[in-house]
Amino acid sequence: MSNGFIELQSKDGYSFEAFLALPDQPNGAGLVILPEVYNVNAWVQGIATRYAKAGYTVLVPDLFWRQQPGVHLDYDQVERARAQGEAVDVDGVVGDVGQAARALRERLGEGAKVGVIGFCLGGRLALLAGIREPVDSVSAFYAVKLERHLDELPKLAVPTAIHFGATDPWVPTETVAAVQRIYAQVPHVGFHRYADTGHGFARNGYPPHVEDAAERAHARTLALFETALLPPAAG
16 A cells, blocks of 8 residues: 555646555545545544555545645644634635546546545535535535535435534534434435534544544444445355
């Protein structure tokens, strides 16, 4: 397995970087992982590597290249991370997900399926990409600011898992309730809320990581993608 940054093309012809993690034993499917406001830091590169070990070819695009490319932050740079998150070009990055999915299919074959995983800001972008772009499945972790997209969220038509921490201070309970209502009768969307967890519960190695909840969410994501992205096992 190898990894490193490669260049992709935006819809309007500009180059931007994405971290590529290649599996030793490819399963034929791709993933686009969308990070937190800290961008493509060591933690999310580790997450990409974990999914590559499961057989997925993974791309993690630079979310903020339109502002300043290559700004990948450690967790002690909270204010700078939040500032770049506030200034993100939401529509532009959602379009970048589609470009990353196309790049994965160029590597894997046109029939390859591509899923999207997102964390925090990335969770919001992942859900929007599941609506607007040619992707096949979504797993969104503690997506923020979904109250801005309540009219669009019902258009989500691909198999999806949505994960919230029950005590997340960055996601209003009213927003969580509204999202739950939207998908209450939608069989292809799984809604999961994890007791005694806050924002960032899946951030293994860093607070406020909650291992049990993180591993359950990870297992649900793998199960979702096995069904939505991989061909049925020969029997």
